[in-house]
Amino acid sequence: xxxxxxxxxxxxxxxxxxxxxxxxxxxxxxxxxxxxxxxxxxxxxxxxxxxxxxxxxxxxxxxxxxxxxxxxxxxxxxxxxxxxxxxxxxxxxxxxxxxxxxxxxxxxxxxxxxxxxxxxxxxxxxxxxxxxxxxxxxxxxxxxxxxxxxxxxxxxxxxxxxxxxxxxxxxxxxxxxxxxxxxxxxxxxxxxxxxxxxxxxxxxxxxxxxxxxxxxxxxxxxxxxxxxxxxxxxxxxxxxxxxxxxxxxxxxxxxxxxxxxxxxxxxxxxxxxxxxxxxxxxxxxxxxxxxxxxxxxxxxxxxxxxxxxxxxxxxxxxxxxxxxxxxxxxxxxxxxxxxxxxxxxxxxxxxxxxxxxxxxxxxxxxxxxxxxxxxxxxxxxxxxxxxxxxxxxxxxxxxxxxxxxxxxxxxxxxxxxxxxxxxxxxxxxxxxxxxxxxxxxxxxxxxxxxxxxxxxxxxxxxxxxxxxxxxxxxxxxxxxxxxxxxxxxxxxxxxxxxxxxxxxxxxxxxxxxxx
Amino acid sequence: xxxxxxxxxxxxxxxxxxxxxxxxxxxxxxxxxxxxxxxxxxxxxxxxxxxxxxxxxxxxxxxxxxxxxxxxxxxxxxxxxxxxxxxxxxxxxxxxxxxxxxxxxxxxxxxxxxxxxxxxxxxxxxxxxxxxxxxxxxxxxxxxxxxxxxxxxxxxxxxxxxxxxxxxxxxxxxxxxxxxxxxxxxxxxxxxxxxxxxxxxxxxxxxxxxxxxxxxxxxxxxxxxxxxxxxxxxxxxxxxxxxxxxxxxxxxxxxxxxxxxxxxxxxxxxxxxxxxxxxxxxxxxxxxxxxxxxxxxxxxxxxxxxxxxxxxxxxxxxxxxxxxxxxxxxxxxxxxxxxxxxxxx
Numbered sequence: 001x002x003x004x005x006x007x008x009x010x011x012x013x014x015x016x017x018x019x020x021x022x023x024x025x026x027x028x029x030x031x032x033x034x035x036x037x038x039x040x041x042x043x044x045x046x047x048x049x050x051x052x053x054x055x056x057x058x059x060x061x062x063x064x065x066x067x068x069x070x071x072x073x074x075x076x077x078x079x080x081x082x083x084x085x086x087x088x089x090x091x092x093x094x095x096x097x098x099x100x101x102x103x104x105x106x107x108x109x110x111x112x113x114x115x116x117x118x119x120x121x122x123x124x125x126x127x128x129x130x131x132x133x134x135x136x137x138x139x140x141x142x143x144x145x146x147x148x149x150x151x152x153x154x155x156x157x158x159x160x161x162x163x164x165x166x167x168x169x170x171x172x173x174x175x176x177x178x179x180x181x182x183x184x185x186x187x188x189x190x191x192x193x194x195x196x197x198x199x200x201x202x203x204x205x206x207x208x209x210x211x212x213x214x215x216x217x218x219x220x221x222x223x224x225x226x227x228x229x230x231x232x233x234x235x236x237x238x239x240x241x242x243x244x245x246x247x248x249x250x251x252x253x254x255x256x257x258x259x260x261x262x263x264x265x266x267x268x269x270x271x272x273x274x275x276x277x278x279x280x281x282x283x284x285x286x287x288x289x290x291x292x293x294x295x296x297x298x299x300x301x302x303x304x305x306x307x308x309x310x311x312x313x314x315x316x317x318x319x320x321x322x323x324x325x326x327x328x329x330x331x332x333x334x335x336x337x338x339x340x341x342x343x344x345x346x347x348x349x350x351x352x353x354x355x356x357x358x359x360x361x362x363x364x365x366x367x368x369x370x371x372x373x374x375x376x377x378x379x380x381x382x383x384x385x386x387x388x389x390x391x392x393x394x395x396x397x398x399x400x401x402x403x404x405x406x407x408x409x410x411x412x413x414x415x416x417x418x419x420x421x422x423x424x425x426x427x428x429x430x431x432x433x434x435x436x437x438x439x440x441x442x443x444x445x446x447x448x449x450x451x452x453x454x455x456x457x458x459x460x461x462x463x464x465x466x467x468x469x470x471x472x473x474x475x476x477x478x479x480x481x482x483x484x485x486x487x488x489x490x491x492x493x494x495x496x497x498x499x500x501x502x503x504x505x506x507x508x509x510x511x512x513x514x515x
Numbered sequence: 516x517x518x519x520x521x522x523x524x525x526x527x528x529x530x531x532x533x534x535x536x537x538x539x540x541x542x543x544x545x546x547x548x549x550x551x552x553x554x555x556x557x558x559x560x561x562x563x564x565x566x567x568x569x570x571x572x573x574x575x576x577x578x579x580x581x582x583x584x585x586x587x588x589x590x591x592x593x594x595x596x597x598x599x600x601x602x603x604x605x606x607x608x609x610x611x612x613x614x615x616x617x618x619x620x621x622x623x624x625x626x627x628x629x630x631x632x633x634x635x636x637x638x639x640x641x642x643x644x645x646x647x648x649x650x651x652x653x654x655x656x657x658x659x660x661x662x663x664x665x666x667x668x669x670x671x672x673x674x675x676x677x678x679x680x681x682x683x684x685x686x687x688x689x690x691x692x693x694x695x696x697x698x699x700x701x702x703x704x705x706x707x708x709x710x711x712x713x714x715x716x717x718x719x720x721x722x723x724x725x726x727x728x729x730x731x732x733x734x735x736x737x738x739x740x741x742x743x744x745x746x747x748x749x750x751x752x753x754x755x756x757x758x759x760x761x762x763x764x765x766x767x768x769x770x771x772x773x774x775x776x777x778x779x780x781x782x783x784x785x786x787x788x789x790x791x792x793x794x795x796x797x798x799x800x801x802x803x804x805x806x807x808x809x810x811x812x813x814x815x816x817x818x819x820x821x822x823x824x825x826x827x828x829x830x831x832x833x834x835x836x837x838x839x840x841x842x843x844x845x846x847x848x849x850x851x852x853x854x855x856x857x858x859x860x
């Protein structure tokens with residue numbers, strides 16, 4: 001629905017602001033989006049793919065640590081990593097102060113360079129998002145059949161030739177699927193590009209809406225954004241379809257090769273780069289700031305902020321999980337094609353940038369409210385309430401919960417349902433005593449993943465939140481934007497800690513050990 | 516000419532107590548098709564992987580065309596050995612066509628030579644018309660032929676095949692066995708294959724090594740091993756057999772079967788008689804003995820009779836013609852001395 005509404009924006013009358021935006025800003029938005037996409041793809045591919053290969057196939061100092069530590073940057077939302085790094089490179093940062101006082105390094109106003117630029121944004125995005133590629137590529141490499149590589153060796157080919165001509169091409173669909181997730185995250189981002197002053201479609205939507213007050217212009221920008229997203233979605237689906245023939249075996253897996261001496265340390269060093277840039281340094285900076293502002297943060301309506309955030313996340317996650325379980329359970333019992341279509345549509349929201357979802361919902365909700373007033377004179381307020389916000393989260397994050405339950409459900413044989421039903425258990429009895437306990441792990445992990453996504457969500461919450469309503473993410477972003485970074489830190493630290501939970505879950509899910 | 520020599524090859528995996536392969540010795544001659552036969556865990560695959568270079572021996576050595584390729588402290592990398600392998604799952608490269616798969620190992624030739632070799636291989640393995648297909652567009656048998664063509668293309672000194680028939684459907688297995696043998700013969704290659712199925716061995720091997728717990732129990736032509744098994748394990752491995760203890764004091768065999776067996780080896784205190792070796796005779800024929808039929812099982816190709824001899828009751832399995840009718844519940848049987856094999860326990 002929100003998507004259709006957005007596209008209806010194409011035919012709306014254009015205001016004068018739109019003329020200005022289209023000629024002055026849209027080319028800039030397109031250019032920036034493309035530069036970001038290309039830059040981030042390059043860096044995150046280099047690190048994501050190669051690290052996945054090293055971790056999956058080699059033994060080197062620190063391998064076990066890095067195998068999960070390399071996922072950790074995913075716990076820090078890009079905008080938080082962004083302002084943390086801006087702080088690290090700032091004149092007054094502890095790192096710069098230390099280097100200046102001890103070694104007499106002076107590189108001007110900033111340590112090394114001014115990160116608040118498009119190249120800075122590329123670096124931050126790359127090291128925040130490469131784990132998507134790393135995870136999918138590693139899951140693929142871990143399952144890659146050993147005989148494929150032995151065949152190559154027996155035909156006289158070297159290991160390097162085999163990597164570039166067999167391993168990489170066979171993994172291409174998996175890598176491309178990871179890359180498309182990275183690109184979707186870039187399109188979705190508002191916080192980092194806003195803070196770094198890089199104008200893209202999301203910042204454009206916000207300024208059209210808030211600064212110019214031009215709703216139709218915002219919607220037209222959302223259409224542009226959707227074109228990028230649709231392109232990515234189609235690309236991703238195509239790649240996934242090709243993954244079926246990809247040399248993954250149920251049989252013998254590759255055994256890890258020990259890399260001794262210098263080579264091993266070189267790989268460790270290479271692995272350390274993204275971990276330090278993507279996680280350790282920004283997190284330490286946040287913790288450092290938090291020492292100063294922790295008490296202040298706790299005293300300033302902390303309880304309300306905390307309760308708002310977690311209650312909102314928990315309610316949304318609960319609704320997502322209940323809907324997911326019901327849809328999947330019904331699909332298990334009846335192979336309804338119509339319901340399958342519904343399930344596919346309801347999970348597409350994950351690909352939509354939060355700003356687009358918010359915009360589409362705002363329009364729908366306003367229509368509904370006006371409709372009630374006109375028909376029955378009823379004044380119902382949905383916009384700017386918890387209801388609207390939760391509904392938006394449901395649209396956006398349904399896929400996260402759904403996929404978690406679905407993958408759990410696929411592992412449970414359908415004959416279990418049939419056995420229970422044939423023994424005279426009713427459908428609800430079977431659901432309650434049979435399916436729910438069996439799906440417990442998937443439901444719990446899905447619930448946590450949705451909760452944490454809601455906790456981190458920024459653009460959608462900013463647009464749809466009730467008046468004077470704050471979440472941890474908004475607090476962190478607003479303080480950071482107001483150059484009160486150290487006050488933003490405690491909220492950011494909490495978001496990061498919450499974000500580490502799914503990292504542990506993911507690590508356990510993919511932790512199939514190889515000997 | 517000896518192509519491959521294995522001397523006292525030993526391998527023990529980390530954390531295991533017993534040797535996976537213990538003192539394996541073999542001289543493989545040019546053009547031979549040799550089978551390594553045994554149940555899973557007998558070490559046959561480990562031997563194959565040591566020859567290929569994917570495992571390192573703990574002791575002993577391997578020589579390929581008189582060149583040492585592996586020993587305790589020296590290993591030639593697999594890519595330097597020039598040994599072809601057909602894997603159990605074929606390991607075809609899924610993103611490459613049939614042609615590209617076969618060309619993969621031909622990088623040392625120039626373009627024209629490689630093309631020529633490719634065409635030869637396609638013709639040899641009967642893949643004509645399938646050159647542009649991808650592996651997932653081929654049947655199991657066709658995939659195997661691609662794997663074979665790919666392994667044979669660089670003209671390897673020796674071809675290794677890991678369980679070459681395990682992935683093929685039972686109906687076509689026989690046909691495919693002979694197809695595979697013909698291709699190997701035409702290519703003039705020396706081949707070693709690993710299997711747990713004695714039918715594969717009997718159908719296509721020139722020589723077989725029967726392995727158990729890493730030790731070679733017997734080697735010889737398939738016929739020798741079938742007819743003169745070294746012990747009860749080998750005897751039962753190659754199909755049903757009657758294993759009867761020969762007590763040196765008792766005159767059981769003489770008494771029962773009217774046979775005298777020359778006992779030369781004291782270790783050999785069992786005899787093996789295949790169910791097919793028994794002939795059904797007229798009552799009271801010279802040299803025949805009487806047995807009670809306890810059970811009859813119809814197998815289509817033969818009728819299996821579970822009998823018990825009347826003198827010194829002993830159970831026997833006898834295979835008769837499928838149309839044989841047991842009339843009185845008793846039959847007369849006779850057996851030739853050459854069908855009675857003395858074996859070790």
